[in-house]
Amino acid sequence: MAANDTARLLMELETMASTLVSDADVVKLKLRFEEVANNYTVNRRTVEEMENDFAEKIDYYLNALRLEGYSEQTLYGNRLDLNKFSQYVNKAVVQVNTADVRSYLASRPDWSNGTVAKKLSTLKAFYKWMVAEEFVLRDPTAKIRTPKQEKRLPKAMSQNELEMIRDACENSKERALVEVFYSTGCRISELAGMTKASIDWRNGSLSVIGKGNKERVVYLNGKAIFYLKKYLEDRAEEEDDCEYLFATTLRPYRKMSNAAIRKIINKVASRVETSKKVTPHVFRHSMATIAIDNGIELGDLQQLLGHSNPSTTLRYVIVSEERKKNAHKRYVQ
Structure with missing residues (x-):
């Protein structure tokens, strides 16, 4: 043998x-x-031994990402995608070829181009790291191009729709969530991680931890400061000593989960008659769009949203027809 x-x-x-x-x-x-x-005894690994290799390499990869500061939510998503891929191909990392990747990406007709692009991005990042670490010699995803995606306009709220959401709030917690989401333009994970100690009331600012474990300063407008103070005063009456800015309602008081925050926003939105789906991320789109309409510089908006690349900021921005019309009158003469 x-x-x-x-x-x-x-x-x-x-x-x-x-x-x-x-x-x-x-x-x-x-x-x-x-x-x-001739100086060695060679024993080829069995198929079963080769299959076990994938789970091991996924652990190595995610540990490397964890050391680079990626959030646990990002790591969980990567593990989920990579595990599904490994179950589909049912072979070792080094045995995967381009045909395997293409077959996997085409295996679900119900996947949109956006979903396929996301899964391909995960695989590309994984194999790029595997090549860099010299676990494999070639990248089976290198020849596969990212599919074209539909250019969908951000579904931001108008100023009137935002006022309707504000009016639909029934308690200080709901209103504070709405105001902080809109004023800061934060992602839901960033808002969930906000702490009371990070607020600078005099400057109307607070620090948040964004993607890649990067810290940045965001700002509270007058309405956000007013309703946030009211919410915190209500919590103080309940002797709530939780360090996080938004805490659970029942004892023991603790940090609100992303799911709990979404539930509150969905409840508020359900009281408003609108065809637009209002989610936590819509507030981020709305803040960007309204800020652009009010004349904010793209570079300033980029910093407020925590984007490392200005092209990412552009995806959040839709310039209204009125603004385009006024810009044309001003600059095209």
Whole structure:
């Protein structure tokens, strides 16, 4: 059995060498490989052993991302996508080829281009890291292009719709959530992580931890400050000593989860008659769009939203027809 495994190893090494080095002297390489192989006992791993390799490599990869400061939510999403892919291909990381990746991405007709693009992005990042760490020699995703996605306009609220949401709030907690979401333009995970100690009431600012564990300062407008203070005063009466800005209603008081925050926003939105779906992220779109209409500079908005790339900020912005019309009158003469 060992002799057969050695012969197979030599054949695979010969094939790989001729592929990687086009002008190599294959005969000399083969003789040299045989000389080295004679010093070892070769036992080829079984299919079962090769399959176990994928789970191990996923752990290595996610540990590396964790050290780079990625959030646990991001790590969870990556693990979910990579586990589903490994279950589909049912083979070791090094055995995956381009056809496997294409087959997986085409396996679900109900996946939108956006979903396929996200899953491909996860696989590309994983294999790019695997090549850099020299676990594999080639990237099976390198030849696959990201599918074109529909250019959907951000579904931001108008100023009137925002006022309707404000009026629909029935307690200080609901109103404070709405005002802080809109004023800061924060992601839901950033808002959930806000602490009372991080607020600078004099400057109307507070620090948040965004993507990539990056800290930035965001700002509270007058309405956000007013309703946030009212909410915190109501909490003080309940002797709520939770350090987080938004806490659960029942004892023991603790940080609100993303799901609990979404539930409150959904409840408020359900009281308003609108065809537009209002979610926590819509407040981020709305803040960006209304700010642009009011004349904010793109670079300033980029910093407020915590984007490292200005092109990302542009995706959040839809310039109204009225603003385009006024801009044309002003600059095109």
